[in-house]
Structure formats: C-alpha cells, structure tokens
Amino acid sequence: MTRLELRNMRKNFGALEVLAGISLHVEEGEFVSILGPSGAGKSTLFQLLTGAIRGEGEMRFDGAPLDGARFAFMPQRDALMPWRRVIDNATLGLEVQGMKRRAARERVAPLFAEFGLAGFERAWPAEQSGGMRQRAALLRTVVQQRDMLLLDEPFGALDALTRAAMQRWLETMWRNHRWTALLITHDVREAVLLSDRIYVLSARPARVVREVAVPLPRPRTESAALAREAAAIEAGILDILLGAAEPISRQSDGENR
Template sequence: MSRRLELRQVSKRFGDIDVLAGITLHVEPGEFVSILGPSGAGKSTIFSLLTGGLDGYGGDVDFDGRPLADARRPFALMPQRDALMPWRTVIDNAALGLEVQGMSRKAARDEVASLFGEFGLAGFEHKYPAQLSGGMCQRAALLRTVVQHRAMLLLDEPFGALDALTRTGMQRWLQTMWDRHRWTVLLITHDVREAVFLSDRIYVLSRRPARVLREIAIPLSRPRKDLASPEASAIEADILDTLLDPQPAQRT
C-alpha cells in the first residue's frame, strides 16, 4: 500500500471564525508538493492538524489508507524558524529528534555525524548556532528533520527569514538534496517563485477561509537551474493572476 496523504473536505473553525473551508489535497510518495497562499490564509493550520497540534476539524485525513488519528504520526516538521537550541552544539541539535524518539545520545550523534558532509556542515559539528550563518542554521534544522526517518517532511516556510541571496542558494540546495533522496515533501510557502522552482504540484489557496483555488502541475524538467526561465515565469504569472483575481475552484 502506498504511503499517501489525503485530505478530503477538511474544515476548521476557531470560535466563530472559519479558517479552512473544505480543503481537499493529496501527496503521493516521493512527490514535492507545495501549498501556496496569502499570509494568514490558514496554511500553517493544515500542518497543525497533521501533527496533532489541533483537533476538532471537519472532513477526513488519511495516511497510508487509514485515518490519520489511528496511526502514529508519520511526519517530521521543520518550522519557520530553525528553532536550534543555542546552548547545544550543532551536532547535539541535529541529534535531538532521535533522542526524543528514545535513541541514546551517543547513537544519535553517530547517526547524524555521517550526514554532516552531505549537508554542508562538516567541521561545524561542535560549533554553536550563534557561530553559524543563517543558511547553515537552516541546513542543520533540515538535517535534524530528515534524520528522524519519518515518511513525510513538512516544511513550514523554512527559508522565509533568510535574505534573498541566501534563500535562493538554499532553494537550489534543497532541490539537489530532494533529487538525491526523493523525500516526500509538503511545503508551505507564500513565495510563488519558490513553489514553482521546487514543486511537482502546487495547491493555490484563497484568502481565509481557505479553499483550494487551483491544483497546478509543474511540467518543468529537473534539475531546475533557472528560477526565472521563460517557462517558470509564465507559470508564476499564472499563479499570481489566480491569487490577485481568484475565480471559482478549478483544477489544472
């Protein structure tokens, strides 16, 4: 059975405020899918539902063919900020998720140490977060996320706090890592160009209460080297038109 995530007509209210209005989407194994929408549209609410941070929602959420509530949460979440603990070294931060799962400190450190070179962190194992650049902190946070060996990565605007040049470099690096490992990824972003550059498919959400305006397949070949190619720019312009002048829900 495929390890597929599916949301069907998911809704959520906070008091008398509707946040999600019948969200339907799916993520197939090995896909890179983005949820794109305006700030405050409820994108992060979807992640809170998936990770167990919220309950009391309407609709259905299935993973691996079963209701999500009946299964161990299969997600590893990388939040908007790197959330590295300043008093722990980089290797101890990267190993934290494994320790929380019950692995010994030594075993967790040994497992993450073998990945430091691949993540561009070799030689920084015993540094502290304050001694790293913003991009390196994000790499350490992603390492902490993927090393947990969960079925799906949830990335919540992971590069939003970075400067433009660093963000572009991290987007290209993430594409390279995804090409190599074929992680299953669900990304939240409000950056249209980032979504087009990284994704196999994009769900475009409306303003709150959020509904799916469009599901857009990205036909660009990989690896993608130019964030501003004519083909990518045309898709980006189409998405911007949807966000600025939303029409009734449709599929593309």
C-alpha cells in the same frame, strides 16, 4: 502510490472560519506545495496534520486514518537550541524518540558533509550563518526517518540571496533523496522551483482554488528556456492569487483532485 490524502478539511476558531473544505493528496516521492496569502490558514493545516489541533473532515495516510507520528516537521524558524552544539541539535529529534545521544551522533555525523556542515559539528548555533542553521534544522528533520516531511516556510526568515541559495540547495537534496514532502509558502517563485504540484489557496477562509502541475524538468537549472517556462507558470499563479479563478470544486464533499 498516494501517501497523504485530505478530504473536506474544515476548521473554525469560535466564529472565525479558517479552513473551508480543503482537499488534497500527496504521492510517494512527490514534492507538493501549498501556496497562499499570509493569514490564509496554511499553518493551521499543518497543525491539523500533526495533531496539534482537531478539525472536521478526513485525513488518511497510506489509506488508513492519519497518525501524526508519520511526519517530520521543519518549522518557520530553525529552532536550534543555543546551548546545544550543532551536532547535538541535529540529534535532538532522535533523542526525543528515545535514542541514546551516542547512537544518535553516530547516525547523524556521516551526513554533515552532504548537508554542507562538515567541520562545524562542535560549533554553537550562534556561530552559524542563517543558511547553515537552516541546513542543520533540515538535517535534524530528515534524520528522524519519518514517512513524510512537512516544511513550514523554512526559508522565510532568510535574506533574499541566502533564501535563493537555500531553495536551490533543497531542490538538489530532494532530487538525491526523493523525500515525500509538503511545503507551505507564500513565495510563488519558491513553490515553482521546488514543486511537482502546487495547491493554490484563497484568502481566509481558505479553499483550494487551483491545483497547478509544474512540468519543468529537473534539475531546475538557471537555463534561459527553463526560466521562461517557470516565469509563465508563476504569472499564471499570480493571476489566480489575485482573484482570476474560482474554486475548482464546490461539490458537497470538497473533493478537488
């Protein structure tokens, strides 16, 4: 079932054209990535989805006009509040929705072990590693029980080793829960590791130049055979990003499904 559908989304900031007719869809329980160069307008697209800004085009969720409250959003930085303990950072989204802190803690506490945070409930964010802070941020995001996750380059600020570990951890967590998720990234390897499908964007003004299926089996292990398949997909995407492909559709409605 199609959860999210965008048709011919456009956005200008004055004379600057940022999005030039983006169309995409995300199915129930699917992990989809939007991949493109820095400055292509990926974060602008998320701002449109969450209602932070307005643009032109059509956005639908479950077939109805989009309501930004459908999404739980994880930003590029963990955005943990330094004066709140880890458990109270994890409950913040629930409290904003009106839940009392005691009830929010009762909902969140059983998940700490699954998120690799057991024993750190009362710790301060400054006492956590980068990876632990990102796990706490993801817990804060998913516990809100929205219809879909929006992940805005959540591991971009981490060092290479921690980022690789967090990518594998997220792939495992996604397999366990089958969240409907949309990730934006400029990391080709990250997109291939995590995704069922990838939308590749051009440089600004952003257009979809290719929709790439990732038919790799899950779990996405470190086997040599899987690594070869992943490397071939990555190489093809790099060719696209370097300008080896034209936009897959120039129809007037921007459709590229």
